[in-house]
Amino acid sequence: MNLKNDLILRAARGESIERYPVWLMRQAGRILPEYRAVRSQLSGFKELVETPERAAEVTIQPVDLLDVDAAIIFSDILVVPEAMGLEYQMIEQKGPWFEQTIRSEEHLKFADANIDIDDRLGYVLEAIRITNKELNGRVPLIGFAGAPWTIFCYMVEGRGSKTFSESRKLLYTNSALAHELLGRITDVTIRYLKAQVKAGAHMLQLFDSWAGILGTEQYAEFGLKYISKIVDAIDEVPLTVFSKGAITSVEAIAKTNCNTVGLDWNMDVVAIRNLIGESRTLQGNLDPCALYASEKEVERQTVKMLDSFTSKRHIVNLGHGVYPDIDPEKVKTFIKTVKNYELRY
């Protein structure tokens, strides 16, 4: 299928672009009343993730309503640990919760790498196929997965945490077990991402939400090593690595074979561009809180960010998922401002 708008793919590859492409992490979600309407008809978040027709519907909403340059499949990074044998619940106001965790060798039976992706994760692939059919080439569709370190954190901790100290403990007390588990997650993730591409994803993103809790050295050993394996295994489509908070590892991330490096809102675009040069595209990084400001101020903050770019290799986004109580009109102002901005490179 020919894409009518492939701006984001060209930006990721460093090819010529007419303007910066723009999308938002969590654009398919609670900011849109239309999303909340669909969500309220279902039993919960997980039913939405697991019902391909409805997942496709909310995936397309921001393309219709916000005019973004890419859709991202509505799903969750925790579908992977669940597919491997660790069921989770999504508890309202609290987040994910796993009854079983992996803290010793005998728990590894709940982390099965030899799973059939179509069998266990077919609902995500089906959602991708439906979305693409309905999008009909209007914009590219982004597939995604959690990076192994972040998935490991949930499998060991069993829930969200500020410090993930159980997960980090394992790196000191049983690094062999940690590497075994990370290796298994990596294997499944590679097969899962390839299946997403086969189903129709035009681009991929790895989310490493808990990258920032490791020091540079440990992140190289337990995080980037496995991200590199994934990046090296995927050559079908452009891939973005978003390692939240891993500010001292940005240079190392840019040295992997990824196309795009995602930046937090608290990272300095200019400093990072100076550090990594022109070989990679950067994605981000307006402070999501800037969208609480007046329309005029949203415009001013967006232009200020765009003015700081010194290259065409940028995909515009926020530096984190859009916050659920943001007025969609402010999101539209952000997007319109990016689209009207005259490219200097």
Added chain:
Amino acid sequence: MNLKNDLILRAARGESIERYPVWLMRQAGRILPEYRAVRSQLSGFKELVETPERAAEVTIQPVDLLDVDAAIIFSDILVVPEAMGLEYQMIEQKGPWFEQTIRSEEHLKFADANIDIDDRLGYVLEAIRITNKELNGRVPLIGFAGAPWTIFCYMVEGRGSKTFSESRKLLYTNSALAHELLGRITDVTIRYLKAQVKAGAHMLQLFDSWAGILGTEQYAEFGLKYISKIVDAIDEVPLTVFSKGAITSVEAIAKTNCNTVGLDWNMDVVAIRNLIGESRTLQGNLDPCALYASEKEVERQTVKMLDSFTSKRHIVNLGHGVYPDIDPEKVKTFIKTVKNYELRY
């Protein structure tokens, strides 16, 4: 009173030392069974903070039991917003909770800067006096306060948060109100810290726990500006600034008139020393999770950190508060390893 061990004060000032001094953030707390025994006799955390004799008792416990080179007064950073007019509760397993928050000009009546420190915070000053009397010069006593940005976060948000989006929202929607509130917190904090010194604190630390959620530019405007005012106002004793997660602001922190810069466990000591030179002492930064490892591994990790120092200007600590489930024996191994390490500078 003459101090028998003033190692940490000399290290902070860059004077000659025989070995690196060592203490732990949260050393007076849940790791010690002796602390839990005292705590269980009282109604809760707040009663302990507000009872000078008991606060002094748990302050001294780690000096007796762990042989650290400094005591830090047992208290909480939230005593300041409470003294200004915002009462808080400490909810078990959940953390602090304020019924009232500051989100508009009319709420400023709950943030009174014209308070009598002795009247409102006399219990902390009394705890300092009792502690010093009982310590009898064995080691210096550290006083502390939250940095204005972190106190602001709690006063606006009313509780802990991963993103503190209400607090950051205010920076975009009403920066004048934000500056007014930060200014008031700063005024009270300066008077509070001076009162702590007068009561007997030999050294001070500012904790900016939420520094890392702001970008460099916003942290300069809403964080460091007020830290600088405090640092400039205190010339009686050495002062440490610990801005958690503010990795892109470390150079700017070192340019304030503080003596010591506290480092997270995920910051690279060598890189930061190269960046800031020899003009400031660094404090930190072993990963608190390293203390989950075997004694031999704790020793190895500690020596590895010490070997990375290229200066005498270091105060050894963890890169975060010690986790409550750490075995005190491992803490002792850490401390002993530091004390036995032969200084090369």
